[in-house]
Amino acid sequence: MFKKFKGIKVAVFSAAAFFTIGAAAQAQSTHTVENDESLWSIAKDYGVAVEELKSLNNTSSAAVNPGEQITVPQSISENEKDLLARVVHSEAKGEPYAGKVAVATVVLNRVESDEFPNTINDVVYEVSPTGNYAFEPVTNGSINNPADSEARKAVQEALAFEGQGNGSLFFYNPATASNHWIATREETIQIGDHVFAK
Template sequence: MAEAKSTHTIKKGETLSSISDQYAIPTAAIKRSNQLSSNNIVAGESLTIPTSVSANEKELLARLVHAEAKGEPYAGKVAVATVVLNRVDSDLFPDNVNDVVYERSASGHYAFSPVLDGSISNKADSESIRAVEEALQFRGQGQNSLYFYNPATATSKWVSTREQTLVIGDHVFAK
């Protein structure tokens, strides 16, 4: 099970790198969660530590990436995984991968179509697993995308109103 977001009080001699190692969370993710523009930290101040991702959640995320981005370029698979991690790190969404993947809207619809159609249960391929590992390694970097969609198949018009961050293959990413 993933840990909830936690707070870390900086001790004398600690660096962002040592705190990153302690929690197994990339430095960039800690910086992003705390809106830090540099690596300078001060003893006695508190940092919000993003949620860690368990082995089971990595596997779930890889299955989601496989189902959502099958046939898409590798960079698109990494970007899909990154959207989920960005949601975990955002105050607008649940605090762990499982809850983000299975989240329902106010109208009862799942956020991700593979949950609805059952393809989330299919085994992930090695490229999707590798894409999840890369997204985790670079967590906190990138375009801060919280959404992605395929304009040719999207049923929600709302998502197209979001600020577009990039396009990879058939997917548009937005925040």
């Protein structure tokens, strides 16, 4: 899915991993394909995974035809999208757009990992073994600031990317990280000032 991103190198997209939002498959709607649309653009607009669209519509192709009816699963809630966008905005302000997508993907990957809580809210507000919040914006209160449009767009991209990538569960800035344990994790990619790892 990220392969259709304009201006972003394909290597950037290895920062994500397979994740599925359980509630996404529960409700569905129908979308009538318009000119110049693809499964990728539909997935991005709805905030659902291309791979899920393919599966739900029994196709292995990303090509669609104008007038075709596509079944679209329900995405995560608007509240979850807003929380995720606020995390992205706070954690990745000043980072490249691809890094913002990768930060959102880390949160979504954690939801699907057995090592972390299974909701976006619980992942964002998780307390680490050291007694601190897992995400600095929760600790410093910047999680309460509204997200900008780029952070919201990055969330939609991350949701559409479901089912692809290398499984990033962590990210950190080596120049400011105080916990050196994170550097022992397998690096998946570096984007801007952030190193992503699993």
